[in-house]
Amino acid sequence: MTRVFLGGSRKIFKLNNPVKERLKNILDNHFTVLIGDANGADKAFQLYLKENDYKSVIVYCSGNICRNNIGNWNSVKIGNDTKNKNLDFYMLKDKEMAEQAEYGFMVWDGKSTGTLNNILNLLSLQKKSLIYFSPLNKLYTISNLENLSNLLKGCNDIDLLKIDKKINYKKRMDDMKLIQYELIN
Numbered sequence: 001m002t003r004v005f006l007g008g009s010r011k012i013f014k015l016n017n018p019v020k021e022r023l024k025n026i027l028d029n030h031f032t033v034l035i036g037d038a039n040g041a042d043k044a045f046q047l048y049l050k051e052n053d054y055k056s057v058i059v060y061c062s063g064n065i066c067r068n069n070i071g072n073w074n075s076v077k078i079g080n081d082t083k084n085k086n087l088d089f090y091m092l093k094d095k096e097m098a099e100q101a102e103y104g105f106m107v108w109d110g111k112s113t114g115t116l117n118n119i120l121n122l123l124s125l126q127k128k129s130l131i132y133f134s135p136l137n138k139l140y141t142i143s144n145l146e147n148l149s150n151l152l153k154g155c156n157d158i159d160l161l162k163i164d165k166k167i168n169y170k171k172r173m174d175d176m177k178l179i180q181y182e183l184i185n
Helices: 017-028 041-051 087-100 113-124 145-152 155-165 168-183
Strands: 003-008 031-036 057-062 074-078 102-106 129-133 139-140
Touching: 003 041, 003 087, 003 113, 017 102, 031 041, 031 087, 031 155, 041 057, 041 102, 057 087, 074 087, 087 113, 087 129, 102 113, 113 129, 113 139, 113 145, 113 155, 113 168, 129 168, 139 145, 145 168
Parallel strands: 003 031, 003 102, 031 057, 057 074, 102 129
Antiparallel strands: 129 139
């Protein structure tokens, strides 16, 4: 069964028609949906799945309690509840979803560190992602570093600097380039 990792920015609360059309394709193909428990895009995806009475969903939660599991679907709990619920704590579940999925579908505002991290995780595993980039209202397929570089051109430089300080995405991309070069030669 094909598994799709759905994710996105916490500042995106509604899904527009192009995103809903892509989700309808996922549902029509009976793919298993892997989704996080955060507010924002995760919750919006969950609402859509619940409204469509979709059953093939697994919610990945950070710690022992799901923040959102609107459809009362099966859940996978990653990590322990700790007092230090920082970015790394929440990214553990995202890393697991990237490993378990065959594909990703992200809704990104060009500012969310976690969403870019998810795209990088999937890409480092040589898995494709479809990205709805909300600043340009455009869909991008990310299957290689060149695709990702083209997507990043649509981002604000200040936002990218902030993201780079948190997840060091530039170095990660450089490391992926080096690995690809070594595999070719």
